[in-house]
Amino acid sequence: MSTVVSLGSNLGDRSTNLLVGLQLLAAQFAVRAVSPVYETAPVGVVDQPPFLNCVAILETDDVAEVLEAAQRGEQTRGRLRRSRWGPRTLDVDVVSADGVVSADPRLTLPHPRAHDRAFVLVPWLDIDPDAVLPTYGPVRLLAERSDRSGLQRWRG
Secondary structure: OEEEEEEEEOOOOHHHHHHHHHHHHHOOOEEEEEOOOEEEOOOOOOOOOOEEEEEEEEEOOOHHHHHHHHHHHHHHOOOOOOOOOOOOOOEEEEEEEOOOOEOOOOOOEOOOOHHHOHHHHHHHHHHOOOOEEOOOEEHHHHHHHOOOOOEEEOOO
């Protein structure tokens, strides 16, 4: 089973935060692919620094364990949940898990805003051109329709 996660950071050493987040996930799950890193303008609360974002595909059949590992990774990097869509050292979201659709408030699948977020769709498309987001369709089509302004491949 494959689980897609999105990682983002806009505080501190953004690239190190992403790398540590990936390393923490890789210590527990096989990592099938990691996208290039993109720099993106913030969404929601726009008065904050730009984000670095990437997407990874993990091989696991325990999506709940991925969520727990993601939250531990966020805590390890000092994430504070002060405001929705506010700045953060590390944000790890479970985006999709092999076609699972769930309305569980602890882990809604697919991620409720992934279908509209270029910073998730474009990196995901880089590593899985045939990806499908359950209930929304091919990631390729969703990425084509998404607002890519403020999204660029990071050359850091």
